[in-house]
Amino acid sequence: GAARLLVEIADITRFPNRAHFASWNGTAPIDASSGEQVRHRLSRAGNRQINRVLHIMATVQLRNPTEGRAYFDRKKASGKTSMEAMRALKRRLSDIVYRCMISDAVATMAAGPGGHRGTTTDSSVTDSHPPAGSSEKSLPGPAVTQDRTLLPAVS
Template sequence: MITIGIDPHKSSLTAVAIDASGHPIGQRRFAVNSGTFRQLTSWAEAWPQRRYAVEGANGLGRGIAQQLAAAGEHVHDVPATLSMRARLLTTGGGRKSDSADALSVAHVALYRHDLKVVTPEDQTTILRLLSERRDDLAHERARILNRLHALLRELIAGGAATGLSADKAAALLRTVRPATATQALRRDLARDLLADLRRIDQRLKDNETQTRDALAATGSTLTNIHGVGVVLAAKILGHVDDVTRFRTADHFASYTGTAPLDASSGDQVRHRLNTGGNRQLNAALHTIAVCQARDPGPGRVYYQRKLAEGKTPAEARRALKRRLSNVIYRRIRKDQQRAADNVA
């Protein structure tokens, strides 16, 4: 089996082929254009038994990785951190070049058997795109609200109360009677921001409608879990992708950053907080944990039991997040198994 490592860039990609022992047997650089895929596959035809490893298949390498996967090629996603470590461990002082990077990518794929397999984009990709778009809109809305709040503070004695909305801002602006040209300009700018705020609010509503339809198409039952709404379910499914790539619930918890890290040494056994993992999934689990710790139900019972054991609120909440990671993992696996049975 030949492994072809690919180091992608915006304007070019470099491919290096290695044999089963890790020795380079071919190398080529391709310009990124409409013919890149055809040129790459034509070059790779020299090795019928082959597989590809693409660095950052969800980033710069997404285009070529998806084209290869759609063509039925076996493609692995190699994180940039792994290829960097592989390059630093080679002889040569960790010198960096496109060919050296592509060789490191191939070596990682050769010796690591737990890499994510790239699959053609499906409904989970749609959910992730919608989720990311919602995050962008929410950040833009917060920026507009902050600026509008600042202008209203300068126009109205006492400013505006917290929890400002488009309707509340419009009502406040109707009371403004500018006495100077400067105040008149502030009012006009506030009206422009109000129009932007209404536009963003409408786009957020449209995004939620699209997300709800896309989530329904997956047949997911994640929203049956207390604290998981349409938005959080879409974010979780969009980032998890194919849950079968996680062998166990513990593997999944490590990916979500909810499993503590072993920091033992000698006879001392201890663990520390995991600040790695997928931070989007970690944030989603945190939101669910906060909801369940607040509202009556099994989650609150578990949270209170941890408090009774002497844990701080933050520690009890992290323990609940770890338990929720298992619940989410089992639920997604069950949903995907049911969908597979229905297709069969």
């Protein structure tokens, strides 16, 4: 799931806020109200692969006593149906994924050119020809092959 998120989302900074991200992944609620009945339903649009990953995350959260399970139970206690509570949980997970990926992107930008804190352009990490120690240098000349002595066959 994490790999799918990284591949499909690519650059999280292309989404200006969590609402745009939720709309893109299909977890933003759609108004399905009629008359005095105020309801929202889950969008069938958006990136279905990311939506599936979020659905699996929500399902796993519901199987175990986690914060997600407590959130789902609070939504059910407030009068939401199971489907509505699941929609709310998926949106909450979408917001958490967005927040984590944004914080990682900010940390990476602050890290430096090599991707690690303290890395400079003078570092061997970013140099095209890193220095080689004596143990890393190749041996001069071709390797010499030695004849192997065959062991006698055991009968």
